[in-house]
Amino acid sequence: MKNLLFVNACVNRGTSRTYRLARELVALLEGSDDFDTREVTLEEEGLQPLTSVTLNRRAALAADGVFSDPVFRHARQAREADVIVMAAPYWDMGFPALLKVYIEAVSIPGIVYRYGEKGPTGLCRATKLYYVTTRGGFIDDARDLGFATVTELGKLYGIKEVKCISLNGLDIPADNLESVIRGVIAGLPARL
């Protein structure tokens, strides 16, 4: 059985278009292979931005090799995932702070990557990371700072392929929004 990690940075999940799209993708993936899915709902995780105290405590644990501490749980979980789906609405040119705080919890040298003489080497098992986002306006995936950040992190962590599944223009009044969303969902199987 493979591990599917679903990192959910959506809010108002009952109405979130990003969450809807991501759940459709996760359901498709689950139908395509033997996956054990773990969904991490970031707004329920209680994660906090790193401070002097928490960063120094974490660094001391890492220096002693105490990676069993709960502070490393998200990093360990990310390293063991075979496929990762990240769902984040497009906010202020990138992703919500909730996802940045999660990334701070995951980016641990010694767990998801290691430094060597020739620079960092990724330690994550995942071969694919899907970044799912929806946007109120129109912007190319390449200019979405959230996707750009996740693409670079994927390289650092050793994840071969980072794909963006996106939908633009959702806050522009239109009569056909529902059919546009359904169209993107219908096209998902071709993008796995």
Ligand SMILES: Cc1cc2nc3c(=O)[nH]c(=O)nc-3n(C[C@H](O)[C@H](O)[C@H](O)COP(=O)(O)O)c2cc1C
């Ligand atoms: C705090 C906040 C910031 C946003 N920033 C942008 C932005 O910079 N550009 C944009 O096109 N849309 C922006 N939007 C609109 C969202 O991208 C859009 O409504 C998106 O579809 C929300 O996804 P959701 O339905 O999953 O919540 C913003 C929305 C919020 C609530």
